[in-house]
Amino acid sequence: MDIKARPNVGNLAVYVPGKPIEEVQRELGLSQVIKLASNENSWGPSPKALEAGRQALEKVFLYPDANALVLKELIAGELAVGTEQIVTGNGSEEIIAMIAKAFVDPGNEVVMAKPSFPRYQTCVELMNGVAVEVELKDYRHDLEQMAQKITARTKVVFVCNPNNPSGTIVTEQELDKFMGLVPEDVLVVFDEAYFEYVADKNYASGLKYLHSGRNVLVLRTFAKAFGLAGLRMGFGIGTEQIVDFLNRVREPFNGNLAAQAAAAAAWQDKEYLAEIIARNAKGLAELRAGLESMGCTVVPSHTNFVLVDVGKPSQEVFEALLKLGIIILPGHLFGYPTSLRVTVGTPEENEAFLNALQKVL
Ligand SMILES: Cc1ncc(COP(=O)(O)O)c(C=O)c1O
Structure with missing residues (x-):
């Protein structure tokens, strides 16, 4: 006998990972x-991250720190934010899902580029939200069009910078203009999974807008430049209020013991x-x-x-x-x-x- 899932679940795109x-x-x-x-x-x-992960395995009979405080303190110290402004995820992917769970009601709109990281759309649609996709222009985010697509129903905007799959960035100047057009009550998520690789002097992290008091969440990950994709550890930096909402929908022990230890060591091995x-x-x-x-x-x-x-x-x-x-x-x-x-x-x-x-x- 057939079993029924929620109607929108059957329509969700299945994520296609790279073949193992x-x-x-x-x-x-x-x-x-x-x-x-x-x-x-x-x-x-980093060999130091591997060693820290191995040592942590000795303690796997214990639950990990649900608050990942050691890791958060390291990150907070360097990024000039408080630990209450950091949320960790089982990969930054999980934080994307948490954003949709915490902020997207049925019928709410979420603006994003197309093509961009496919999980934004899937997570929004899971919550019966509407993914408003704006085609890239010359392989780059069309921020003017994205700003125009914002309506009273818009809750979140995703800016993937640099963008996957195009590898392109939007500049600080372009972002300044864009942020001037985004209403203050719309959450702007900067997905900076590839942040560490960017060398262009015209690039600015979304942290700039967080520091100026905007409703911003910046996503980073240990899966790319830090080389820990298999352990799953990502983090978001936002206002205390945004992070508090995300923590309410977060699985309590979502950062495993080895991942927390390896990420902390990787972060320090500059x-x-x-x-x-x-x-x-x-x-x-x-x-x-x-x-x-x-x-x-x-x-x-x-x-x-x-x-x-x-x-x-x-x-x-x-x-x-x-x-x-x-x-x-x-x-x-x-x-x-x-x-x-x-x-x-x-x-x-x-x-x-x-x-x-x-x-x-
Ligand atoms: C733009 C972007 N965001 C997020 C992720 C997810 O990374 P994580 O491994 O931290 O979940 C990826 C992974 O490919 C990505 O390309």
């Missing part, structure tokens, strides 16, 4: 598989982070040069991935690359049918990808 390495090995009988599909850190985390950022910048430049030498069009990226138009159907290119042991994310999934999203790998991985793509094209 083991699945491709099994399906295609390959021993060597390279994954450049989920914007993970190809060099892995030398390792700087090394990763430098390696990524070099890899990004090599990847871009290699792709352009094949006649592909690369969107200038401020992240650890590139969006590249290869001029061929992305699904076919994706499948052909898989057979050669390379996993990327095909662009038809997010509306760019001849593009690929490719994570910056180690020099060896980038070379293997470029060689494989050359064969496929």
Whole structure:
């Protein structure tokens, strides 16, 4: 007998993650598989983070600190906010879901770019809210259009900066203008999952607007530059009031013991982070040069991935690359049918990808 879920649940888009390495090995009988599909850190985390995580495992018979205070104190000290202004999540993804749970009533509107990180739309629709999507313009957020789409029903606006899947940023000047148009009672969420990679001097974190008293939540993660995607730890920085609301809908023990310890160690290892950022910048430049030498069009990226138009159907290119042991994310999934999203790998991985793509094209 059929069972009925809430009507909107059946309509939710199912998240399509990058294919796991083991699945491709099994399906295609390959021993060597390279994954450049989920914007993970190809060099892995700081050895100090790994060691802290290992040590924390000794204590897994205990619940973790529900308030993640040690980690919050480290972050708060550096970002000049109070610990009550920080909320942690089982990945920043979980905080996106908490935002929808706490702020979106049926019929409320949430403005976001398209394409952008797909969880905004899904989480809003789960709450019977309306996702108002505004097409990117030249691969960048069209902030003018986004501001125009704000109505009396708008509760939240998502600004993904840098944006996934395009890798582009909006500048401080553009954001200043935009924030001047957004009503003060609308929550502006800046998703800064790739913050650490940005070197452009025209970029500003959304923290600027939090410090000027606006209703802002800035999302950051340990899954990207810090290399801890598998442990799941993200955090949001907002006003005390916003964070209080989020804490009311949060699962009490959502930050596991190993993740809290590893994240705290990763946060403090600035030398390792700087090394990763430098390696990524070099890899990004090599990847871009290699792709352009094949006649592909690369969107200038401020992240650890590139969006590249290869001029061929992305699904076919994706499948052909898989057979050669390379996993990327095909662009038809997010509306760019001849593009690929490719994570910056180690020099060896980038070379293997470029060689494989050359064969496929
Ligand atoms: C823009 C953006 N936001 C959030 C996330 C989720 O990150 P986390 O692993 O912290 O849940 C991702 C992951 O790909 C992302 O690209």
